Amino acid sequence: MSFAGRPEPSRYQVDSNRLTCLGLWGISIGRNKVGLIEACVGDLGRDLPSAERAHWLSFNEAPSGGLDEDRFRRDILGQWHDGPPNPLRSLATARQRFSTALARVVGQEIYRPWGAADKIAFDGLHMPTSSERQETDNQILTLAKGVIDYLDVKAIRNLPGADPKGTTINCIEAWVKKLDEDPVPLISPLRLLQGLRSTGVARARSKDWQATLVRAGLDTLQPDEQFVKVVGSSRESAEAPLSVTGPACPNRAGCVG
Known part of the structure; x- marks a missing residue:
């Protein structure tokens, strides 16, 4: 998906692997080579407030560009991997x-x-x-x-x-x-x-x-x-x-x- 939160820095804080909103909620994310933001469906259901889901869904895009390799190594392969510096x-x-x-x-x-x-x-x-x-x-x-x-x-x-x-x-x-x-x-x-x-x-x-x-x-x-x-x-x-x-x-x- 394209990212929905970044236009409001007073509400959202984002780094290479996590998005948070005013300390109220946070969700793990990744960003692939073509700039798309990825999030696991389970995390969306568990960590994203229900009021936010329709908004996020409006930014959903068909997959392209492959997976965020750094996140795949950490979350799927279970490897110690810091990825590139921010x-x-x-x-x-x-x-x-x-x-x-x-x-x-x-x-x-x-x-x-x-x-x-x-x-x-x-x-x-x-x-x-x-x-x-x-x-x-x-x-x-x-x-x-x-x-x-x-x-x-x-x-x-x-x-x-x-x-x-x-x-x-x-x-x-x-x-x-x-x-x-x-x-x-x-x-x-x-x-x-x-x-x-x-x-x-x-x-x-x-x-x-x-x-x-x-x-x-x-x-x-x-x-x-x-x-x-x-x-x-x-x-x-x-x-x-x-x-x-x-x-x-x-x-x-x-x-x-």
Whole structure:
């Protein structure tokens, strides 16, 4: 079936193998290679409230794409199998480590506190269940908010080498350059995410949108595949400061404490 719950992140939480609703109920799920969500009939009868069943049935589709192999190995073959890492969970962890690394440098938090609605949306990020442009656009917009827009520019401007009137990304780039490090691994994914948002996701698309896709090698991919790539590059960007500051930032220019 196509997934029925993800448009409401304030109600539903989903990962690679389970869907829950406000702590009221939960059901084991899988996702196969073509993006269809699978659930066992017995689980639907046991774990899904009766009021939800007709809604779920309306999203039922004929089987295609085979079984979720990771779930088959765990649930049917009884094997110890973790499956591939969750890209969005890895991104959230990398974002926190990014925040900690830069806070060590400037002596204060570098992300502003979450707004309630934006926190719900960011926590509800998911891998698209279709190749429709609108779903991926919404995901990219939320991703850009969480990774870039919530950065506190006043804190970022305290980075050594930063322009006291500079933009967020430019200030981070100036700091990395001051450390004689290569800024590309950190800055390029941020500029890509910002570019996707500003040239098409948040406004009318122009020729700059296509140029952004081409430069990033995303122009030949479907929208859902583009999102997967953008999530991966954003995670890699968030991990880049760790190689600059080090685990404890010992004796490096630009560190505090």
